[in-house]
Amino acid sequence: MNAGILTGGGDCPGLNAVIRAVVKRGGQLGHTFVGIKDGWKGLIDNSLVELTKDAISGLLPRGGTILGTSRTNPFKKEGDLEKTLAGIKRLSLDCLVCIGGDDTLGVAAKLFDMGIATVGVPKTIDNDLSSTDFTFGFDTAVTIVTEALDRLHTTTEAHHRVMVVEVMGRHAGWIAVYGGLAGGADMILIPEEPFDVEEVAKVVRKRKGEGKNFSIIVAAEGAYPKEVGGVITKEKVLDAFGHVKLGGVGEFLAGEIEKRTGVETRYVVLGHLQRGGSPTAYDRVLATRYGVKAAELMHEKKFGRMAALQGNKIVDVPLKEAAGKAKTVDMEIYRIASVFFG
């Protein structure tokens, strides 16, 4: 088979490890690959990357994606779907290996319904994709948040301040919960549980009353106060998949905490630091397992399916099942993290 590989949506540490594994295992099974540049955009624009043996050498620890990425949605703009289908035909692609999150895999599922052979690999640092226990990139993001919290602890304690740390997590607070738990946060705010600003202020006051003159509050970017009733955004512009640009909950909360408690409060937005750089060992292994599975799914002609982690096994699930439903935080983990609040 001659297959195309593309990476779509926000980048994620481990993307290159998946590409390497797909090409390596697929090559052993007798298949050839071409890289599609910048997600679905590359099929529309006909921009390609060669995926030879040499091209995949040294990829395992490399962050980003050698294929580039974009949030182009071929179903959005008139004419783009026709160009995408024409691209698949022109390149004589027998299969498309789509590495992405909900949006990219949603497109892969729709194309499969239209008769295009697709297989999926789940990617998102947010870990909010259904049908898989973990996505690669999440462990790296959590490790970065943990290291940041360790550093922020020392300066926050030295200055007797409150530090609000805003982390990624649009629909789900996985990074906030795991990172906050590992980094000893005094309170963690997630999109799943709208918070009460006064409750956060109470935690700060309580800690102060107990002689703990500093507090670390972790907030997922999608967390929002009950009284506001919706996510805090910087801009109202939507991307091609209809997402707003989040950001601002940290700043909002820091202002409210200082006003209500009188304790000097700073905020830090960890932002894209959480997505950059080399994947952790866990993510390299998970990405490689996903890549090998994707090549084998393709070889077995199990199209319309996605590699997934369930328990400690790599299995395959229908793409349709995975796309379209956000996997929200396991409240049992949140309960354990909350034992340490206040």
Ligand code: F6P
């Ligand atoms: O990949 C999802 C995500 O990490 C979200 O948590 C975040 O809102 C978004 O990406 C930001 O991505 P960008 O700024 O690259 O559009």
